[in-house]
Amino acid sequence: MKQFDLADILAFEQRYRTTFMNSISGFKSLQMVATANKNGISNLAVFSSIFHVGANPPYIGMVFRPDGAEHETLANILESGVYTLNNVRTDFYEAAHQTSARYPAGESEFKHCGFTEEYIADYIAPFVKESNIKLGLALKEVIPVNINNTKIVIGQVQHILLDEELVSEDGYIDLAKAQSTTVAGLDAYYQTALLGRLKYAKADNIKS
Amino acid sequence: MKQFDLADILAFEQRYRTTFMNSISGFKSLQMVATANKNGISNLAVFSSIFHVGANPPYIGMVFRPDGAEHETLANILESGVYTLNNVRTDFYEAAHQTSARYPAGESEFKHCGFTEEYIADYIAPFVKESNIKLGLALKEVIPVNINNTKIVIGQVQHILLDEELVSEDGYIDLAKAQSTTVAGLDAYYQTALLGRLKYAKADNIKS
Numbered sequence: 001m002k003q004f005d006l007a008d009i010l011a012f013e014q015r016y017r018t019t020f021m022n023s024i025s026g027f028k029s030l031q032m033v034a035t036a037n038k039n040g041i042s043n044l045a046v047f048s049s050i051f052h053v054g055a056n057p058p059y060i061g062m063v064f065r066p067d068g069a070e071h072e073t074l075a076n077i078l079e080s081g082v083y084t085l086n087n088v089r090t091d092f093y094e095a096a097h098q099t100s101a102r103y104p105a106g107e108s109e110f111k112h113c114g115f116t117e118e119y120i121a122d123y124i125a126p127f128v129k130e131s132n133i134k135l136g137l138a139l140k141e142v143i144p145v146n147i148n149n150t151k152i153v154i155g156q157v158q159h160i161l162l163d164e165e166l167v168s169e170d171g172y173i174d175l176a177k178a179q180s181t182t183v184a185g186l187d188a189y190y191q192t193a194l195l196g197r198l199k200y201a202k203a204d205n206i207k208s
Numbered sequence: 209m210k211q212f213d214l215a216d217i218l219a220f221e222q223r224y225r226t227t228f229m230n231s232i233s234g235f236k237s238l239q240m241v242a243t244a245n246k247n248g249i250s251n252l253a254v255f256s257s258i259f260h261v262g263a264n265p266p267y268i269g270m271v272f273r274p275d276g277a278e279h280e281t282l283a284n285i286l287e288s289g290v291y292t293l294n295n296v297r298t299d300f301y302e303a304a305h306q307t308s309a310r311y312p313a314g315e316s317e318f319k320h321c322g323f324t325e326e327y328i329a330d331y332i333a334p335f336v337k338e339s340n341i342k343l344g345l346a347l348k349e350v351i352p353v354n355i356n357n358t359k360i361v362i363g364q365v366q367h368i369l370l371d372e373e374l375v376s377e378d379g380y381i382d383l384a385k386a387q388s389t390t391v392a393g394l395d396a397y398y399q400t401a402l403l404g405r406l407k408y409a410k411a412d413n414i415k416s
Contacts, residue, residue: 001340003328004368009266012379020379021263024341024368026295027383027390027400028260029234051259052236053271054356055229058217061271061353061360063261087234093403101409112411120211132209133232140355145269145362147348148262152269152360154353160212160232171220171228175235175392181403182235182390184383188405192235192398195301195389201309203320 023185030183031085032096033062034110034117034126035076042117042126043072044099044109048183050085058157060085060137066149072105077153080124081139086131089179093189120159127161132178134161172197231393238391239293240304241270242318242325242334243284250325250334251280252307252317256391258293266365268293268345274357280313285361288332289347294339297387301397328367335369340386342369380405 009017029050035043047070049063064074077083088096092114099109110117116129120136127134137155144151166174175192182190217225237258244250255278257271272282285291296304300322307317318325324337328344335342345363352359374382383400390398 001342001369002372004370006265006364006366009365009368010264014264016379017266018263018379020375020381021266021365022260023379023381023383024343024370025258025260025268025293026237026239026388027235029236031234049259050233051257051269051271052230052233053353053358054273055226056218056222057214057356058225058229059356060233061259063259063269065262085233090403094406097406098409101411103411135232141353143351143353143360145261145349145351147362147364148265148267150261152351154355156214157217157229158214160217161209162212162232164210167228171224171226171231172393172396173228173231175231175396176398180234182400185380187407188380188383189403190384190400191403192390192400195298195397195399197396198302198305199395201306203309203311 019185023188027182027184027190030088030181032088032099032128032131033073034084034086034128035073036080036124036126037076038079041106042108042110043076044113044115044128045070045073046088046096046099053154059140059154060135060157061152061154064151064153074153077139082123082125083137083155084125084127085135085137086128087133087178087180089131090181090191091179092130093181097187123159132163133166133173133180227393231396235390235392235398238296238389240296240307240336240339241281242292242294242336243281244288244332244334245284246287249314250316250318251284252321252323252336253278253281254296254304254307261362267348267362268343268365269360269362272359272361285347290331290333291345291363292333292335293343293345294336295341295386295388297339298389298399299387300338301389305395331367340371341374341381341388
C-alpha cells in the first residue's frame with residue numbers, strides 16, 4: 001500500500017489531481033440534467049454529483065462547482081424552479097458524455113448530441129425521451145458550501161416517468177435491467193452486474 | 209412509460225417508498241466509514257451518500273439522516289474530527305452490509321463483521337485493512353439541510369492508502385481493477401465492467 005498525504009495531493013499536477021480525486025471516492029450517480037430557460041431554449045448536461053437526501057418526502061441533492069461548465073443549468077434551475085434527471089443508458093453513454101461540450105449560447109445540447117425533448121402537462125422542464133428512468137424535480141434549497149464556494153442544490157421529486165417493468169414487488173428499481181450506467185472520475189463509464197440483494201442486517205445474522 | 213406524481217409517491221407504503229426512492233436516483237458511491245471514540249472503541253458502517261465536492265483541495269461530502277443507525281459514526285466524527293472511507297470489494301460486500309446491524313454499545317463492527325483495524329502514525333481513525341482504496345479525512349464543515357433535518361458533513365482528504373497498481377498514468381484510479389462495488393437502493397450490490405473512457409468533450413467532436 002502506497003501512502004499519499006495532503007501535501008502530496010496538493011503537489012500533483014492539476015489535471016492529474018482532478019482525475020485522481022474524482023475517481024478515488026467510488027462509482028457515482030450519473031444523470032443527464034435537463035432544463036429550459038424563459039425563452040424555452042433547452043439545456044442538457046451530464047452530472048455525477050447526485051445524492052439521495054430523503055425518501056419521505058423525496059429529495060435529491062447535487063453539487064455545482066463555482067467555475068464549472070454547468071453555469072447554464074444552474075441559471076435555468078434558479079430561473080424556472082424545475083429540472084429533470086434522466087438516466088444514462090449503455091447504448092448512448094457516448095452521446096451523453098458529449099453534452100459536456102461547450103456549445104454556442106442559444107443552441108441546445110439535445111439537438112447537438114442527438115437527444116429528444118419530451119414534455120408532460122404543466123411542467124416546463126424537458127425530459128429525455130431516450131432515457132427510461134426520469135425524475136422531474138422542483139428546486140427547494142440552495143446551500144452554499146463555504147470552504148470551496150460550491151453550491152448544493154436540493155430538489156423535491158414531483159414527477160417520475162419510468163418503464164413499469166423495472167419496478168420490483170418491494171419497490172426496488174432494477175437499474176441493471178434499465179441498462180443504467182455509472183461513472184468513475186469524469187470520463188470512465190461502466191455497466192453493472194448484480195452481485196446480490198441482501199436482507200436487512202440484524203445483529204444476530206450469521207457472520208458472512 | 210408509467211407516470212408517478214408526488215401525491216402517488218407520498219401515498220406509497222413507507223418501506224416500499226424508501227426502497228423505491230433510494231434506488232431510483234442511480235448507482236451510488238459506496239464506502240465503509242470507520243471512526244473511533246475517545247476511548248478508542250472503533251465503529252464501522254456502510255454509507256452510500258458519498259459525493260465529490262472538490263479536488264483542490266480535496267473535499268468529499270456525505271449525508272447523515274436525523275434518525276439513522278449512523279448516530280455513532282457522526283458522534284465519533286464530531287468528537288475526534290477524523291474518519292476514514294474504505295472501498296467495499298466484491299469478495300466482502302456481504303460482511304460490509306452486515307456492519308449496518310445494530311450491535312451493543314461498546315462493541316465494534318470491525319470484530320463482529322470480520323474486518324481488521326489498520327492505523328497510520330498521528331491519525332486516530334482506523335482504516336479497514338481488507339480494503340485497497342482508503343481515505344483518511346478531517347472534518348471541515350457540518351451543513352444543516354433545513355427541509356428535512358439531515359446533515360451534510362464535508363471532510364478534507366488528509367491521507368490516502370492504495371495499491372499503486374490501481375493508479376493509471378493520468379491519475380485515474382481503476383475501480384473495476386480494485387474490485388470496488390457500487391450499490392443501488394439500500395441492499396443491491398453490483399460489480400462493474402468498463403464500457404469506455406472518453407475524451408474531454410469538445411463542440412466539434414463528431415456526433416456519436
